[in-house]
Amino acid sequence: MPEGAPLPAANALAASSRAQLFDRALGAYLGLAIGDALGATVEFMTPREIRHQYGVHRDMVGGGWLRLKPGQVTDDTTMSLALGEALLQGQQQGRPFDVGLMAEAFVRWWRGKPVDCGNTCRRGIMRYLAEGSVQGPPQPGDGGNGALMRNLPVALATLGAPECLEPVSIAQAHITHHHPLSDAATVAFGQMLHALLRHKEPQQALTTCKAIADHLVERFPKFRYQPYPGRATGYVVDTVQTVLHHFFATPDFEAAVVGTVNEGGDADTTGALAGMLAGALCGAQALPRRWLGKLERSTRMAITEQTSALLALALAA
Ligand code: MN
Numbered sequence: 001m002p003e004g005a006p007l008p009a010a011n012a013l014a015a016s017s018r019a020q021l022f023d024r025a026l027g028a029y030l031g032l033a034i035g036d037a038l039g040a041t042v043e044f045m046t047p048r049e050i051r052h053q054y055g056v057h058r059d060m061v062g063g064g065w066l067r068l069k070p071g072q073v074t075d076d077t078t079m080s081l082a083l084g085e086a087l088l089q090g091q092q093q094g095r096p097f098d099v100g101l102m103a104e105a106f107v108r109w110w111r112g113k114p115v116d117c118g119n120t121c122r123r124g125i126m127r128y129l130a131e132g133s134v135q136g137p138p139q140p141g142d143g144g145n146g147a148l149m150r151n152l153p154v155a156l157a158t159l160g161a162p163e164c165l166e167p168v169s170i171a172q173a174h175i176t177h178h179h180p181l182s183d184a185a186t187v188a189f190g191q192m193l194h195a196l197l198r199h200k201e202p203q204q205a206l207t208t209c210k211a212i213a214d215h216l217v218e219r220f221p222k223f224r225y226q227p228y229p230g231r232a233t234g235y236v237v238d239t240v241q242t243v244l245h246h247f248f249a250t251p252d253f254e255a256a257v258v259g260t261v262n263e264g265g266d267a268d269t270t271g272a273l274a275g276m277l278a279g280a281l282c283g284a285q286a287l288p289r290r291w292l293g294k295l296e297r298s299t300r301m302a303i304t305e306q307t308s309a310l311l312a313l314a315l316a317a
Pocket residue numbers: 074075076116268269
């Protein structure tokens with residue numbers, strides 16, 4: 001694994017770097033929600049259908065197949081919040097990174113009647129309810145992006161203990177998704193987030209992210225994203241290619257997110273992941289106001305509160 005600059009002992013971080021870390025972590029989480037809310041409008045559309053209906057889709061107008069309110073988010077954001085909740089609960093109860101708490105959080109999320117839920121997620125939650133098993137059997141035919149889309153809180157919680165990123169990411173993933181490509185992508189995006197959150201300069205962070213992406217492609221050539229194959233489905237390979245293509249082409253937040261969601265397909269999830277990476281790079285202060293202002297207030301508050309609590313958890317280590 002290529003490594004960026006070593007992370008200083010977490011509790012030795014100066015106040016200014018803590019404030020910067022919070023801004024970047026919040027930028028990643030709000031960026032995820034913005035990409036989700038923006039992309040959901042055009043989820044399952046083709047790029048041609050999007051062009052016909054919107055020209056370039058860039059306004060948070062809601063609608064889509066889920067008939068959302070403007071600024072309303074979907075499972076990508078709400079499952080992340082559920083997972084983050086479980087991580088905080090684990091810390092409070094002296095059961096750090098307890099996968100049983102994560103599975104229970106997904107059950108509560110499901111019982112709260114989320115606006116959408118992927119088939120693989122539903123199947124995994126139903127299996128847990130029926131059998132109590134926190135890991136499903138390997139699913140070679142099913143490399144969905146559902147574990148990747150919700151892993152941000154794990155990256156935040158393990159910031160002070162990077163060696164925990166991989167095992168905790170895979171544990172939460174396997175509750176619903178058990179596939180080598182899903183595992184590899186989920187861990188790689190977590191590593192990219194770590195690099196983006198702790199960078200000294202943006203160029204260095206991007207170089208590290210590219211090295212992580214190269215390493216992923218080396219191990220699993222299916223992820224090759226250059227030249228961009230032009231598919232943006234919920235298959236984790238298509239999702240990763242779409243997000244990396246747009247993020248590396250234009251790491252500017254607005255350009256990356258607009259470019260990504262206009263590929264259509266699983267646009268809320270690709271949008272969420274592009275928003276997460278680009279938001280970590282630019283920080284919350286630099287997020288476009290016109291989108292941030294449209295995001296549901298309750299979502300914004302839950303994200304802000306959870307980001308702060310997860311960083312406190314990470315830095316207490
Ligand atoms: Mn969704």
